[in-house]
Amino acid sequence: MIFLTIGTQLPFDRLVQSVDAIVGDIDESILAQIGETPYVPQNMKAQESLLPREFDEAVGECRLLVSHAGIGSVLTAQRLAKPIIIFPRQASFGEHRNDHQLATCKKLEGRPGIYVARTADDLRQLITRQVLKGPNTGVDVAELEIVTNLREHLSLTFGSTF
Amino acid sequence: MPKLLAISSGGGHWEQLMLIRPAFSDFDVLYATTLDGLPEKYGLENHTLVPDCNRNDVKAMIKSFFKILWLMRKQKPDVVVTTGAAPGLMALAVGRVFGAHVIWIDSVANSEKISLSGKIASKFVQLHLTQWEHLASGSTKYIGGVL
Numbered sequence: 001m002i003f004l005t006i007g008t009q010l011p012f013d014r015l016v017q018s019v020d021a022i023v024g025d026i027d028e029s030i031l032a033q034i035g036e037t038p039y040v041p042q043n044m045k046a047q048e049s050l051l052p053r054e055f056d057e058a059v060g061e062c063r064l065l066v067s068h069a070g071i072g073s074v075l076t077a078q079r080l081a082k083p084i085i086i087f088p089r090q091a092s093f094g095e096h097r098n099d100h101q102l103a104t105c106k107k108l109e110g111r112p113g114i115y116v117a118r119t120a121d122d123l124r125q126l127i128t129r130q131v132l133k134g135p136n137t138g139v140d141v142a143e144l145e146i147v148t149n150l151r152e153h154l155s156l157t158f159g160s161t162f
Numbered sequence: 163m164p165k166l167l168a169i170s171s172g173g174g175h176w177e178q179l180m181l182i183r184p185a186f187s188d189f190d191v192l193y194a195t196t197l198d199g200l201p202e203k204y205g206l207e208n209h210t211l212v213p214d215c216n217r218n219d220v221k222a223m224i225k226s227f228f229k230i231l232w233l234m235r236k237q238k239p240d241v242v243v244t245t246g247a248a249p250g251l252m253a254l255a256v257g258r259v260f261g262a263h264v265i266w267i268d269s270v271a272n273s274e275k276i277s278l279s280g281k282i283a284s285k286f287v288q289l290h291l292t293q294w295e296h297l298a299s300g301s302t303k304y305i306g307g308v309l
Contacts, residue, residue, distance in 0.1 A: 008173045008197065052172075052199040071174030071271045075181065075308065103274045108309070143184065145306030146293070150185035150265075153289060153305070154241065157263055158164050158188075 002127065003062035004032040007070045008049065011037035012095055015087050018120040019066055020044055022127050031058055056080070064132055066123070069101035074114065083132040085115045087123060112136045163190045167239040167262075169230075169253045170246060171214060172197030175269055178245040180204055181308045182267065192237050196249060212249050217278075227252055234260050245269055251279040258286055265289040268297075270309050276302065 004019050006012035016034045023030050024043040032046040033055070040046075050058060059065055059080045067073035069086040077084035088102045089095035105116045113135030117123040126132065166189035170179040176195050183191075193201050193209040201209035212229050215222035226249045234256050242257035243265045244250025254264040266283035268276050270293040276284070284290045284302060292298055293307030 052197065052203045056203060071269065071309075072172075072177045073174075075174065075177040079177075100271050100274070104271055107273045144181065144308060146267075146291075146308065147182055147185045147306075149305035150182065150291075151187065154166075154185065155188060157288075158240065 001062045002028055002030040002064050002066060003058045004030060004034070004044075004066045005050075005055070005058075005068070005073055006033065006035050007068050007072065009035075010089075010096065011035040011039075012068050012089060013037055013039045014093060014095065015066075015068060016041060016046075018087075018123050019127070021120070022124050026128060028063075031062070033058075064127070066127065069104045069108075069116075071104065074104075074108065077113065078135050081113075081134050081137045083113050083115065083134045085117050085123065085126050085132075087117045163188070164240040165190045165192070165237060166241040166243065167192050167194065167233070167237060167253065167257065169194040169212065169242065169244050169250050171195065171249060172200055174271060175245045175247060175250070176200050178267070178270060178308050179243075182243075182245070186243070189241065192233075192239070194233065194249075194253070212253075214249065215252075216248050223248070223252070227256075230256050234262075241265065243267065246277065247279050251283055254283055254287055263288050265291070267291045268293060268302075270294075270307050272297075 020041040020043050030044045032044045033050050034046045059076050065077045065082050065084040069088040088105045091099050108114045109116045115126050166186050170176050193206050194212050196214035213225040215226040230253050239262050241263045242253050245267045246269050257264045264287045266287045268280040273294050290302045292302050295304045298304035
């Protein structure tokens with residue numbers, strides 16, 4: 001199963017239409033979360049939004065997550081060890097207030113389990129590829145540096161009250 | 163045990179807050195977010211909802227503001243931490259007035275420049291963090307990131 005999500009805020013029909021065109025040609029079920037949009041997909045089951053718990057369940061069950069380049073989707077894919085294709089929103093198409101998703105793609109391209117599609121062609125190539133590897137799991141059990149340092153900052157600031 | 167209010171919008175801001183959450187282990191933590199069902203997903207017991215808002219919607223901002231004000235008077239946190247966006251910024255501002263130690267963590271989505279909310283926060287917070295090393299400068303520090 002492929003799970004398509006455009007995030008919680010704004011519609012992203014360019015991505016939805018691209019995926020809709022692709023899934024007509026492949027034999028795999030797809031669940032699409034497409035936000036508030038008048039566009040009606042022709043080839044896939046779609047819903048406006050999912051509850052947080054349903055969202056995690058969908059990611060947990062899917063083979064592949066296809067998403068706007070939002071950090072929430074990227075982190076959820078990593079947490080649940082799923083490969084993700086990210087397709088950036090662009091301000092020039094009115095898809096977001098600015099181009100930070102393009103920057104996100106540039107920064108994350110090449111990381112294990114993260115695949116960047118910039119065009120509908122990229123998307124088709126990645127979705128129809130049989131095997132997309134997920135992120136590395138079970139290797140990195142060390143605490144995040146930001147967690148260690150933030151805890152230290154807090155304990156220095158509140159040292160006297162502990 | 164000192165009290166900490168950890169607040170963020172739903173979506174990516176919240177996922178980041180959840181990854182940073184182990185840093186709050188020495189605090190009595192209240193979590194606040196804008197999307198129903200998120201704290202439950204993580205099994206958080208002490209949580210509340212704040213109406214979502216953004217800079218373009220004054221009415222929503224006022225609603226968020228009063229909820230945050232009420233929260234602050236009720237919980238009186240020693241620390242307020244946010245990963246953004248607008249409701250988090252408001253919580254830091256109100257928290258600062260109430261004497262809390264306030265911390266802004268700019269979203270990891272901002273890899274080319276600090277967000278507008280982050281820039282506003284930098285004027286008054288005690289700790290201002292970016293999650294990208296190349297964006298650290300002056301009072302904006304880098305101590306790691308979630309990606």
